[in-house]
Amino acid sequence: MVVSPYSDTELAAEFERARALLLADKAREAAALFDRLVRLSPDGEVAPPSLFNSGLAHEALGDRALGAERYREVLRRFPDHAVARGARFRLARAAAALERWPELVEVARALLALEDLSVLEAVEARGALALGLVEQDLVDEAARHVALARDLIEAHRLGESGKPPLELAQVSFALGEVRRRRSEAITFVPVPANFGEALERRCQGLLDAQSAYTEAMRSLDAHWSAMAGYRIGRLYQQLHRDVMQVPPPRSADTPRKKQLFEGAMRLRYRVLLEKGQKMLAGTVGLGERTGEASSWVLRARDAQREIELALADEQAALAKLPFTEAELSAALDALKGEAPRKP
Known part of the structure; x- marks a missing residue:
């Protein structure tokens, strides 16, 4: 049993102070204070939101791995708390950035099992699942989830004007990955019976993949743009x-x-x-x-x-x-x- 030297009122005041630090872009001080609150009151009311906000603060400091660890702890210890939903989405984003593809698939499937997803949340979950699958060479299954995500995007006319929502970038990148893998499956040794036709299909696949990666860049997010730019160069x-x-x-x-x-x-x-x-x-x-x-x-x-x-x-x-x-x-x-x- 952990006995806190602070009352619930004092812990709540400390939580608000940490939250103010986070909102003021003082992530290092905020992270330290949120982590301290979890140690002081591991099962108290401030523990779940402190864990979640600690994850946000550590991500802001550039430590996605530690942020992901905090989100996992939220889901393990407080799966029914209100912050668990946000923790699951943040964990999916961290898993994608950290290239932890099996975990990304697991988290994305859990997201899709939720019954009250908004359209953008459903698009994000489908895109995450598709990306995790395609990076594990499950190209056909990934293509199916990309298609379902794109159906939602088209039905709700998302991203048609101005900068598209960030959730669409993941779908476009996953589509680029599907097209890239299918294109690069066309090789030239041994030389195909109709080399010219095979080369044309390979080049068209390259251009189709490039188009999808370029669409991901429209989000103007540096991380997705870097991923897409690297892939196009490698194509x-x-x-x-x-x-x-x-x-x-x-x-x-x-x-x-x-x-x-x-x-x-x-x-x-x-x-x-x-x-x-x-x-x-x-x-x-x-x-x-x-x-x-x-x-x-x-x-x-x-x-x-x-x-x-x-x-x-x-x-x-x-x-x-x-x-x-x-x-x-x-x-x-x-x-x-x-x-x-x-x-």
């Missing part, structure tokens, strides 16, 4: 990697023809690296402007360096070939079935 980088694995055709039966094929491919698909580099540079710049320092910005910075090295390698490889760029352009025309251009 182009991965397509370049896959397409450059295509072996020379049978008609390239001499060393010279093989070199010509290699050079034409490098020249043609270098633009994919350039597009990816541009998007990743924008994502890194976003992190610097907004202070967003999540793992997604760090990944974008690493991928940007990878692309810079890849572009340098491409340039060096082209320089070693015994052809001018004009000759390689003519070879490109031949690959596309067009009449070669004159140098």
Whole structure:
């Protein structure tokens, strides 16, 4: 038994003081005071809201993991308290940010089991469930929940004018993930019977995924924008990697023809690296402007360096070939079935 040296009235006054600190953006002082209140009165009236507000304060300090721990404690100890509902939504958001996909699925399913969800809450829960599923390679099930969320969005005309609600960003990002995974399932080794058609489907899938990620950016939230920007940059980088694995055709039966094929491919698909580099540079710049320092910005910075090295390698490889760029352009025309251009 914990015996508090304070009366209920004094504890309530301390809670209000902590709440005022939190509202005044003094998260560190507020977090310490809320945590102290939970220790002083672990089963008292101030304990559930103190735990919840402690989670908010720790998140404001950038410690999402500790914030998530507080929300879990609310749900474990006070599942029927009024703050439990908010704790469940905050835990879902923290799990998504921390990339704890199994937990995100579990929390999202619990949210969908609630009977009094508003439209935006239902959209958020469906988006969270879809994201947790797709990141665990359950693409078809994720696509189903994305579709249900989008049906709600369209039926209620959410986000049609101005900045869309933040809840829509997660749905758009999950849609981008579904489209990305389906697109990248189309590979080119062994070479498909109809390479041109397969490449067209892969590229269309890339553009569809990019469209969904771009829609997520409309929320103007730095975290979702960083996630989406990184994914778009990687889309182009991965397509370049896959397409450059295509072996020379049978008609390239001499060393010279093989070199010509290699050079034409490098020249043609270098633009994919350039597009990816541009998007990743924008994502890194976003992190610097907004202070967003999540793992997604760090990944974008690493991928940007990878692309810079890849572009340098491409340039060096082209320089070693015994052809001018004009000759390689003519070879490109031949690959596309067009009449070669004159140098």
